[in-house]
Amino acid sequence: MAEERRFRSASGAPIALRRRQHSASCRELAVRGPRLQLRSLSAATSAVWLAAYGLFALSENSMVLSAAIFITLIGLIIYLHFVKIDQESLLVIGSLGIQVTSSYASGKESTTFIEMGQVKDVVINEAIHMQKVIYYLCILLQDPEDPQGVSEVVPLFQSSKPRLDCLIEVYKSCQEILEQRKTAPQSS
Amino acid sequence: MVLKVFFPSCCSSADSGILIGRWISEQSSAVILAVVHFPFIPVQVKQYLGEVQRVTQVSVSVLGSWSNSKQEKEESLSEFLEDLGTIFCHEPWIQISKEGDSKFWSCSTLQKHSKNPQEEEIILVYYDQRKVMLSHLHPPLDTAGRRAEDASKLSAIFDTVARSQVLFMTDRYDEGPIKLTHWQSDGVEASIIVELMKQASVPACMLLTLLLSLLSGVCRSRVLKFWPLSFLWSKLSTCEQLGHRLQHLQVISSNKKAQNQNQLMRKANIFVSLLIDVALGILLMSWLYRKNRIGHLADTLIPVADHVAEELQDLLQWLMGAPAGLKMNRALDQVLGRFFLYHIHLWISYIHLLSPFIEMILWYVGLSACLGLTVALCILSDIIALLTFHIYCFYVYGARLYCLKIYGLSSLWRLFRGKKWNVLRQRVDSCSYDLDQLFIGTLLFTILLFLLPTTALYYLVFTLLRLLVVIVQGLIHLLVDLIDSLPLYSLILRLCRSYRLAAGVKFRVLEQQDGKPLRLLMQINPLSYGGVVQTYRLPTYNCYPRDSWASLCKKLFLGELIYPWKHKGEKQN
Numbered sequence: 142m143a144e145e146r147r148f149r150s151a152s153g154a155p156i157a158l159r160r161r162q163h164s165a166s167c168r169e170l171a172v173r174g175p176r177l178q179l180r181s182l183s184a185a186t187s188a189v190w191l192a193a194y195g196l197f198a199l200s201e202n203s204m205v206l207s208a209a210i211f212i213t214l215i216g217l218i219i220y221l222h223f224v225k226i227d228q229e230s231l232l233v234i235g236s237l238g239i240q241v242t243s244s245y246a247s248g249k250e251s252t253t254f255i256e257m258g259q260v261k262d263v264v265i266n267e268a269i270h271m272q273k274v275i276y277y278l279c280i281l282l283q284d285p286e287d288p289q290g291v292s293e294v295v296p297l298f299q300s301s302k303p304r305l306d307c308l309i310e311v312y313k314s315c316q317e318i319l320e321q322r323k324t325a326p327q328s329s
Numbered sequence: 330m331v332l333k334v335f336f337p338s339c340c341s342s343a344d345s346g347i348l349i350g351r352w353i354s355e356q357s358s359a360v361i362l363a364v365v366h367f368p369f370i371p372v373q374v375k376q377y378l379g380e381v382q383r384v385t386q387v388s389v390s391v392l393g394s395w396s397n398s399k400q401e402k403e404e405s406l407s408e409f410l411e412d413l414g415t416i417f418c419h420e421p422w423i424q425i426s427k428e429g430d431s432k433f434w435s436c437s438t439l440q441k442h443s444k445n446p447q448e449e450e451i452i453l454v455y456y457d458q459r460k461v462m463l464s465h466l467h468p469p470l471d472t473a474g475r476r477a478e479d480a481s482k483l484s485a486i487f488d489t490v491a492r493s494q495v496l497f498m499t500d501r502y503d504e505g506p507i508k509l510t511h512w513q514s515d516g517v518e519a520s521i522i523v524e525l526m527k528q529a530s531v532p533a534c535m536l537l538t539l540l541l542s543l544l545s546g547v548c549r550s551r552v553l554k555f556w557p558l559s560f561l562w563s564k565l566s567t568c569e570q571l572g573h574r575l576q577h578l579q580v581i582s583s584n585k586k587a588q589n590q591n592q593l594m595r596k597a598n599i600f601v602s603l604l605i606d607v608a609l610g611i612l613l614m615s616w617l618y619r620k621n622r623i624g625h626l627a628d629t630l631i632p633v634a635d636h637v638a639e640e641l642q643d644l645l646q647w648l649m650g651a652p653a654g655l656k657m658n659r660a661l662d663q664v665l666g667r668f669f670l671y672h673i674h675l676w677i678s679y680i681h682l683l684s685p686f687i688e689m690i691l692w693y694v695g696l697s698a699c700l701g702l703t704v705a706l707c708i709l710s711d712i713i714a715l716l717t718f719h720i721y722c723f724y725v726y727g728a729r730l731y732c733l734k735i736y737g738l739s740s741l742w743r744l745f746r747g748k749k750w751n752v753l754r755q756r757v758d759s760c761s762y763d764l765d766q767l768f769i770g771t772l773l774f775t776i777l778l779f780l781l782p783t784t785a786l787y788y789l790v791f792t793l794l795r796l797l798v799v800i801v802q803g804l805i806h807l808l809v810d811l812i813d814s815l816p817l818y819s820l821i822l823r824l825c826r827s828y829r830l831a832a833g834v835k836f837r838v839l840e841q842q843d844g845k846p847l848r849l850l851m852q853i854n855p856l857s858y859g860g861v862v863q864t865y866r867l868p869t870y871n872c873y874p875r876d877s878w879a880s881l882c883k884k885l886f887l888g889e890l891i892y893p894w895k896h897k898g899e900k901q902n
Contacts, residue, residue: 236331
């Protein structure tokens with residue numbers, strides 16, 4: 142079953158949270174950010190080409206125009222493939238682990254899987270970012286030597302930066318599944 | 330706990346039979362390796378599994394039953410399969426059944442001896458057996474830089490499949506009593522080229538080892554160890570690079586098989602790196618010798634050296650006048666300027682003496698580019714060092730003079746204030762000087778102080794020139810290091826067969842149906858290119874740089890000689 146709700150990100154952009162329950166111990170939470178607008182793309186391209194035409198008028202060298210086209214294309218490809226993240230999703234499978242996926246605008250997906258044995262807890266933290274205080278969700282990883290210690294903090298949803306109301310929904314969903322591993326009979 | 334069943338995707342269309350694999354009780358997961366088909370004799374199956382267990386050290390056992398019925402579910406078959414659970418007693422007994430072409434299978438477990446009879450959830454994870462078998466898992470480095478080998482549960486699964494290779498050697502054309510289905514059951518594949526290369530590599534390695542032992546014997550002979558020659562070998566970067574490559578060849582040609590993945594990758598990386606190096610070197614050589622470009626190069630060498638010398642002479646004339654409007658001490662200026670001009674004159678004479686032989690020398694030296702592009706670059710760096718030897722000499726003279734002056738000044742400054750450097754205690758102590766000592770000391774101090782700008786200017790100019798040459802040489806060495814240490818085989822493997830280098834796994838949720846177990850697809854998450862380079866970098870003999878910026882500036886200020894690049898194996902001074 143899937144449901145989708147609209148929220149806002151920390152900077153005010155509209156984002157959408159989609160929750161899917163695949164089974165009793167498996168949930169998928171995906172946060173989708175705003176897509177690339179045609180407006181901003183045209184504005185950037187026009188600005189670059191106007192500047193190139195200005196330079197061409199000054200220098201009478203046609204290489205400037207070809208260079209501008211080349212730069213625009215390469216810049217667009219780099220932006221779509223390495224910078225613009227469309228969707229960030231969290232797949233929580235009880236007793237297997239947590240999988241964090243970022244999908245870029247060009248279709249590339251970068252995935253990290255953290256085994257359940259390494260996950261200590263999923264918490265909401267505060268951080269001071271420039272002049273704001275923002276909330277972010279993170280996974281605490283267990284330190285293998287020290288059972289009470291935390292070896293690493295993995296922040297989630299870094300590019301879409303949802304606000305606290307969205308984070309609370311995600312937090313509740315994750316905790317329901319994480320609690321199951323405490324109530325399940327532990328084998329040594 | 331939730332029961333996880335790892336099912337190979339190649340067995341999805343297999344006929345009914347029993348499942349064999351490994352049961353990992355701590356994680357409550359069953360890794361299924363193959364399906365044994367009917368008819369079989371249970372005793373023979375147990376014998377076969379015992380043999381496999383002995384060879385692979387993996388505790389393979391019968392885990393459950395698999396029924397693939399094309400028509401309606403047959404009642405008698407299901408009872409028969411349950412009865413099998415009593416013959417091969419395994420706790421829990423897993424029963425998977427597939428009806429027709431349905432994607433959704435039903436999975437159940439039989440627990441006879443468990444205390445709590447509750448229904449536990451089952452997760453069905455499909456995996457590609459061949460890829461998991463060939464892949465090598467690289468667990469991530471934790472904060473302390475250690476690899477968390479034990480904490481990874483997935484490594485147990487990868488390990489199980491990788492070590493069970495002998496199980497996958499029997500295919501369905503074998504005449505044995507056991508009929509298995511796994512990824513290779515349609516026939517074992519092999520490549521003729523790979524087999525031929527394996528056969529040919531043994532005598533090739535032996536030949537190479539023989540040649541290398543001869544070569545290293547020659548290199549180690551006493552003749553080459555006499556003082557002037559050994560000093561020369563240590564200063565020329567070409568000899569270091571050749572020694573480095575010789576070491577690499579020794580690694581490749583050794584007869585011992587690689588023990589683990591790291592050694593195998595290292596050997597492969599060295600081999601591919603050497604091959605590409607030699608190929609690029611031969612390409613460079615063919616470009617140089619076509620249209621006699623090397624002759625043109627030799628012809629332009631002497632005019633270039635002359636031009637550099639002329640520029641230096643102009644520079645010295647400028648320094649001897651009033652450089653940048655500063656007023657120099659005329660006498661000292663003239664002495665230093667004439668001294669350096671005479672040096673340049675000597676240098677030009679030597680170059681002109683050598684000029685008829687330059688073309689021949691360069692022609693033969695250019696032939697050694699076939700040993701590799703790195704060797705050619707090192708030769709270039711050495712030629713630059715030799716051609717700018719006079720700049721190096723000037724730098725040393727200027728630095729020594731300046732250094733003497735600075736030490737003299739600091740010592741006389743202490744005398745001025747009535748203090749003295751105590752060599753025994755390594756500290757500054759107060760001291761009472763006689764009047765004549767004070768008088769001479771003050772006189773000398775004044776002389777040195779007023780002569781300081783002249784010396785400092787010469788020192789500054791020659792240090793800048795020397796730094797320029799050092800930077801050019803440093804860039805060439807950086808390029809050589811890059812070619813030496815880049816793990817090309819690993820990068821090509823990551824590009825073409827990315828499942829071989831795994832950073833982890835990723836799961837994809839397949840279509841679900843209520844009441845059926847959760848279906849996941851486990852795929853291999855390949856290592857990033859940066860991770861590949863970091864893990865498999867070849868070690869080089871250069872370390873950059875020896876001094877930090879602060880100590881470099883301090884040395885420059887005091888006039889101590891700087892050797893910016895440090896080589897491994899050099900004693901620290």
